[in-house]
Amino acid sequence: MTDRAAVLLVLSSVSLFQSAPTRIQPDPPIKCDSCADWNQPREPFKVYGNTYYVGVGGLSSVLIVSDAGLILVDGALPQSVPLIDAGIRTLGFRTEDIKLILNGHTHYDHAGGLSALQRFTGARVMTGTAGVRALEQGKPTPDDPQVAFSDNGFPPVANVHGVADGDVLRVGNVTVTAHATPGHTPGGTTWTWRSCEGARCLDVVYADSVSAVSAPGFRFTGDATHSSIVDSFRRSITRIAELPCDIMIGAHPFVGDLDGKLKRRAEQPGGPNPFIDAGACRALAAGAMKGLDDRIAEESGKKKN
Numbered sequence: 339m340t341d342r343a344a345v346l347l348v349l350s351s352v353s354l355f356q357s358a359p360t361r362i363q364p365d366p367p368i369k370c371d372s373c374a375d376w377n378q379p380r381e382p383f384k385v386y387g388n389t390y391y392v393g394v395g396g397l398s399s400v401l402i403v404s405d406a407g408l409i410l411v412d413g414a415l416p417q418s419v420p421l422i423d424a425g426i427r428t429l430g431f432r433t434e435d436i437k438l439i440l441n442g443h444t445h446y447d448h449a450g451g452l453s454a455l456q457r458f459t460g461a462r463v464m465t466g467t468a469g470v471r472a473l474e475q476g477k478p479t480p481d482d483p484q485v486a487f488s489d490n491g492f493p494p495v496a497n498v499h500g501v502a503d504g505d506v507l508r509v510g511n512v513t514v515t516a517h518a519t520p521g522h523t524p525g526g527t528t529w530t531w532r533s534c535e536g537a538r539c540l541d542v543v544y545a546d547s548v549s550a551v552s553a554p555g556f557r558f559t560g561d562a563t564h565s566s567i568v569d570s571f572r573r574s575i576t577r578i579a580e581l582p583c584d585i586m587i588g589a590h591p592f593v594g595d596l597d598g599k600l601k602r603r604a605e606q607p608g609g610p611n612p613f614i615d616a617g618a619c620r621a622l623a624a625g626a627m628k629g630l631d632d633r634i635a636e637e638s639g640k641k642k643n
């Protein structure tokens with residue numbers, strides 16, 4: 339998709355915007371072992387410039403503010419939606435002004451809230467092309483390493499469109515670029531944009547999950563049902579390491595130590611912003627590459643370490 343085509347698509351979604359219901363209507367909660375822990379409320383906060391964290395304790399959701407509406411990256415769990423909505427309002431913005439919703443990957447803990455957010459806002463939802471069907475049907479596709487987990491469904495999402503590697507999306511004065519980072523899921527996408535404070539503009543990365551996690555029985559090195567995805571997974575991880583990256587926000591806030599950065603910022607008001615961390619993307623990539631190497635060794639029967 340060209341830059342111009344993307345702009346037209348986003349603008350056309352505005353013309354389809356219909357009067358929103360007055361209150362957001364969440365879908366029923368998903369139950370999982372970690373869900374209650376992940377969904378702990380968290381105060382929303384400005385990361386830098388027009389970039390805000392509006393996610394919950396263990397699942398990221400990021401708000402990008404443009405001069406013509408809002409962009410939201412990821413929707414956590416269905417039960418996270420009231421918290422995300424409240425966080426956006428606490429910051430002084432209106433959830434109904436979300437024009438574009440971006441998804442890193444199509445697992446219930448990042449896509450579970452998207453359906454309710456989309457219904458309320460009428461926003462266009464975008465994810466990697468290989469993830470479109472999963473969002474539309476509300477469950478992973480057969481090529482997803484985690485498809486065999488039971489109970490991994492989530493509310494199906496409307497108005498979903500695919501992006502390819504390098505696609506550029508625009509809302510007002512904000513431009514977001516999609517980077518295909520498949521491996522954890524086939525459609526995994528990392529998103530980048532620039533945020534400014536005064537004349538200082540920084541590169542922000544929303545890094546999608548790149549952990550080699552699967553349901554029992556799946557092999558990243560390939561088997562009778564699918565060929566190896568190791569090479570594309572390695573390219574995804576290398577891609578994240580090489581992105582212009584002043585600020586990295588992971589799909590789960592423990593990635594990149596969001597809490598540590600918040601704590602240091604609170605301890606040093608007026609000091610340097612700990613979220614500005616030029617090594618964060620490379621550190622994430624190094625950890626992910628080791629995780630993938632360990633997994634490959636395990637699949638080949640060699641001992642880890």
Ligand SMILES: [Zn+2]
Nearest residue numbers: 443445522547
């Ligand atoms: Zn996942």
